[in-house]
Amino acid sequence: MNRFTRISHYLMAGLLLISSTTFAQTPDQATSPDALIKMVVSDVMTSVKADPDIQKGNIPKIVELVEKKIVPYTDMRRTTEMAMGPNWKKASAEQQNQLVMEFKNLLIRTYSGALSQLRDQTVQFKALRAAPDDQEVVVKTVVLGRGDPVPLDYRLEKTDKGWKVYDMNIMGVWLVEAYRNQFSNQISQNGIDGLVKFLQDRNKQLAAAKPAN
Numbered sequence: 653m654n655r656f657t658r659i660s661h662y663l664m665a666g667l668l669l670i671s672s673t674t675f676a677q678t679p680d681q682a683t684s685p686d687a688l689i690k691m692v693v694s695d696v697m698t699s700v701k702a703d704p705d706i707q708k709g710n711i712p713k714i715v716e717l718v719e720k721k722i723v724p725y726t727d728m729r730r731t732t733e734m735a736m737g738p739n740w741k742k743a744s745a746e747q748q749n750q751l752v753m754e755f756k757n758l759l760i761r762t763y764s765g766a767l768s769q770l771r772d773q774t775v776q777f778k779a780l781r782a783a784p785d786d787q788e789v790v791v792k793t794v795v796l797g798r799g800d801p802v803p804l805d806y807r808l809e810k811t812d813k814g815w816k817v818y819d820m821n822i823m824g825v826w827l828v829e830a831y832r833n834q835f836s837n838q839i840s841q842n843g844i845d846g847l848v849k850f851l852q853d854r855n856k857q858l859a860a861a862k863p864a865n
Contacts, residue, residue: 679725681814686780686791688725688815689806693775696721711761711859718760727809727816728756734819734828735835743844751844754851755831761858775804786810790821 679688699721700706705713732752733740743751778792787810795802807819807826820827838847 679814683814685789685808685815686777689791690777692722692725715760723756725817727811727818728752730809730818731828735831737832737836739836739839739844747844747848750848754848754855757855758851761855
């Protein structure tokens with residue numbers, strides 16, 4: 653497994669790992685950003701452990717799980733906009749909506765393998781360093797398991813619907829940065845519609861692929 657593949661797996665796995673602490677609450681608008689991360693990963697991990705099909709890499713079930721328990725606490729529009737950079741404003745409203753949908757599906761399908769690979773990993777949560785009126789924060793964690801500890805950070809923004817994750821950093825690489833050059837190259841060669849088609853084609857390939865397990 654090369655470095656980028658490891659980064660990819662950890663990026664999704666980061667939302668799916670939890671320490672021994674259990675959180676019974678459901679996140680709401682008043683939930684703090686660090687508590688949000690803990691609650692979401694706890695809920696997801698419980699679901700993974702209870703579903704043998706997900707552990708075997710059943711893609712439809714994984715996609716359903718992510719859509720239900722992770723996507724509501726993310727801001728994929730903000731993530732896509734940042735990955736697009738200046739090209740975002742060049743896209744029409746319809747193109748922007750297509751890009752958000754296809755990029756979300758790409759991330760879910762690309763990193764879904766991390767779910768079936770979860771074993772004994774746990775997460776250590778660092779103390780949140782933020783002021784009460786901060787609108788953006790970084791929640792720092794460390795993934796513990798076999799091998800060296802892996803720092804994994806989440807960048808969140810405060811919205812009128814509560815805190816939302818819009819970027820993650822693993823081993824010094826932010827998710828948005830990992831895709832920005834690829835998106836820019838596609839647009840330079842084929843335009844905005846070319847990038848939409850590239851994402852659509854990639855999602856079709858991933859949908860047709862068999863689980864690695």
